[in-house]
Amino acid sequence: MNLVLFEPAELAAPPEADVRNTNIRPLRPLPRADARARHIVEVLRRREGDTFDAGLVNGPLGKATLTAIGADTLTLAFEPTREPPPLPPVTLILGLPRPQTARDILRDATTVGVSCIHFVATERTDPNYATSSLWTSGEWRRHLLTGAAQAFDTRLPEITWTHDLASILTESNHNGYFSSARLLALDPYEATESLGQSNHNGYFVGQPAVLALGPERGWDNTDRDLLRSTGFTLVHLGQRILRSETAVVAALARIRNWN
Amino acid sequence: MNLVLFEPAELAAPPEADVRNTNIRPLRPLPRADARARHIVEVLRRREGDTFDAGLVNGPLGKATLTAIGADTLTLAFEPTREPPPLPPVTLILGLPRPQTARDILRDATTVGVSCIHFVATERTDPNYATSSLWTSGEWRRHLLTGAAQAFDTRLPEITWTHDLASILTESNHNGYFSSARLLALDPYEATESLGQSNHNGYFVGQPAVLALGPERGWDNTDRDLLRSTGFTLVHLGQRILRSETAVVAALARIRNWN
Numbered sequence: 001m002n003l004v005l006f007e008p009a010e011l012a013a014p015p016e017a018d019v020r021n022t023n024i025r026p027l028r029p030l031p032r033a034d035a036r037a038r039h040i041v042e043v044l045r046r047r048e049g050d051t052f053d054a055g056l057v058n059g060p061l062g063k064a065t066l067t068a069i070g071a072d073t074l075t076l077a078f079e080p081t082r083e084p085p086p087l088p089p090v091t092l093i094l095g096l097p098r099p100q101t102a103r104d105i106l107r108d109a110t111t112v113g114v115s116c117i118h119f120v121a122t123e124r125t126d127p128n129y130a131t132s133s134l135w136t137s138g139e140w141r142r143h144l145l146t147g148a149a150q151a152f153d154t155r156l157p158e159i160t161w162t163h164d165l166a167s168i169l170t171e172s173n174h175n176g177y178f179s180s181a182r183l184l185a186l187d188p189y190e191a192t193e194s195l196g197q198s199n200h201n202g203y204f205v206g207q208p209a210v211l212a213l214g215p216e217r218g219w220d221n222t223d224r225d226l227l228r229s230t231g232f233t234l235v236h237l238g239q240r241i242l243r244s245e246t247a248v249v250a251a252l253a254r255i256r257n258w259n
Numbered sequence: 260m261n262l263v264l265f266e267p268a269e270l271a272a273p274p275e276a277d278v279r280n281t282n283i284r285p286l287r288p289l290p291r292a293d294a295r296a297r298h299i300v301e302v303l304r305r306r307e308g309d310t311f312d313a314g315l316v317n318g319p320l321g322k323a324t325l326t327a328i329g330a331d332t333l334t335l336a337f338e339p340t341r342e343p344p345p346l347p348p349v350t351l352i353l354g355l356p357r358p359q360t361a362r363d364i365l366r367d368a369t370t371v372g373v374s375c376i377h378f379v380a381t382e383r384t385d386p387n388y389a390t391s392s393l394w395t396s397g398e399w400r401r402h403l404l405t406g407a408a409q410a411f412d413t414r415l416p417e418i419t420w421t422h423d424l425a426s427i428l429t430e431s432n433h434n435g436y437f438s439s440a441r442l443l444a445l446d447p448y449e450a451t452e453s454l455g456q457s458n459h460n461g462y463f464v465g466q467p468a469v470l471a472l473g474p475e476r477g478w479d480n481t482d483r484d485l486l487r488s489t490g491f492t493l494v495h496l497g498q499r500i501l502r503s504e505t506a507v508v509a510a511l512a513r514i515r516n517w518n
C-alpha cells in the first residue's frame with residue numbers, strides 16, 4: 001500500500017469556522033479494525049500529528065494527517081495537493097477468466113494502468129465464471145483499489161463483466177471509440193506477426209489502444225471472425241505460452257508509452 | 260501444465276530387444292499420487308494407449324504414451340521428437356525478495372524466458388529471506404518446472420541466491436559476460452530515461468541483456484554506484500510503482516525479441 005485511498009464519501013462535512021483558509025478536510029472516524037487503520041499504525045508506524053501519502057478514489061492525491069488515535073477509531077484529515085494524470089488510453093477486452101485469475105488481472109492491470117477492462121463471454125468461456133462472488137459481491141473493486149494504491153494513483157479503470165464479445169465490439173464501434181484506436185488481439189495460434197512488430201509498424205506514443213485476450217481455452221473461429229471484421233490485428237507474444245495474468249502485463253508493457 | 264516434464268533420471272533402461280529401431284524409451288513407473296499422474300488421468304483424461312505432450316528437463320520435447328494404468332502407478336514411455344530452442348540470452352539480477360514474491364518470479368520469469376536469475380543480497384535486502392525454506396528445501400526448483408511447463412519448454416534457467424550484488428557484478432564482469440551485453444538497472448527514483456527509450460536507442464534483437472531490479476525497499480546509493488561503475492544504465496518504467504513480480508514481467512516484455 002504505497003498510498004492510502006479514501007472514498008470521497010469518507011470526507012466529513014467540515015466545521016464551518018475551521019476551513020475558511022485551508023484545503024484541509026476532516027475524514028470520518030476510521031475504525032481501528034479497517035485494514036487502512038492497521039496499515040497506518042502498524043506498518044507506517046504513524047503517531048498523532050504524523051502525515052502520510054493519501055488520495056481520494058478517482059480524485060486528488062494529497063497528504064493525510066493522523067490527528068488522534070482513539071480506542072476504536074483514528075481521527076484523520078486530508079489535504080488534497082494535486083490531480084493525478086489521466087489513465088493511459090488503453091482498453092482491455094478479456095475472455096472471462098476463472099475468478100482467481102481475474103483477481104490478479106484486476107489488480108495488476110490497474111497498477112500498470114488501463115482506462116477500462118471488459119471481461120466478456122466468448123465461445124469458449126465458462127459461463128459459471130460470471131456468477132462468481134468476485135463479481136456478485138462487489139469484491140472486484142477491492143482489487144482495483146489495491147492495484148491503484150500500489151501504483152500511487154487514485155484512478156480506477158472502468159470494469160464490465162456482463163457483456164459478450166460481440167456486443168462490446170458492436171457498442172464500442174458504434175460509439176466511434178475504435179476509429180482512432182489501435183486494435184490488437186493476442187492469439188498465439190493464428191497470429192502471423194508479433195506484438196513487437198505490430199507495435200513497431202505504426203503504433204505511436206499516446207495513441208489509444210484496445211487489447212483483446214482470449215479466455216483460457218483460446219479464441220474460437222467465431223470470435224476471430226468478429227475481431228477481424230471489427231479491424232483487429234491478430235498478434236502473438238512469441239512461441240512461449242504465457243498464463244493470462246502474465247500475458248496481460250507483458251502485452252501492456254509492449255504497447256504502453258512509459259515516458 | 261501445458262507440457263508434462265520428466266527428469267532424465269526417470270528414464271528407465273530399455274529392454275535390449277525393444278529399442279533397436281525406435282527412439283521410444285520406457286519411463287520409471289509413475290506413482291498415482293504424483294501431481295503429473297493426476298494431471299494425466301484427471302485433467303488430460305488420458306486412457307491406456309493415449310499420448311500427450313511431454314519433455315525431459317533441459318532435454319528434448321516429445322510425446323509420451325500412457326501404456327498402462329495400474330492400481331498404484333502409471334506405466335509410461337517417452338519418444339523425443341525435437342530439441343527446444345535455446346533460452347533467450349537474458350540474465351536477471353534481483354535484490355532478494357520475500358519468499359512469496361520469489362516464488363512468483365521464479366515461475367513467471369521462467370515462463371517468459373530467461374537464461375539465468377541471480378537473487379542477490381543488496382544494502383537493503385532482508386538477510387532472513389536467504390534462509391527461507393524456499394531455498395534451503397529445494398522448493399525453488401518446483402516453480403521453475405511449473406513455469407517451463409506453462410511455456411511449453413523443457414529448459415530451466417540457472418538460479419543462484421547466495422551471492423551479493425558486488426560479487427555477482429565482479430564475477431560476471433571478469434568472465435567477460437558483460438562486455439557484449441546491454442546492462443540495464445530498473446530504478447524508479449534516479450533513472451532519467453525509460454526502458455522504452457533505452458531500448459529504442461541501441462538495443463538490437465538477440466543481443467544479450469542483463470536486467471537488474473532492486474529489492475522491495477529499492478537500491479541504496481552504494482548499490483547504484485556499483486551498478487553504474489559496472490556499466491549499467493538506470494532506467495524506469497514510468498511513474499507508476501509496480502510490484503516486483505509485475506516489474507519483472509513488464510521489463511522482460513520490453514527487452515525481449517518476440518519474433
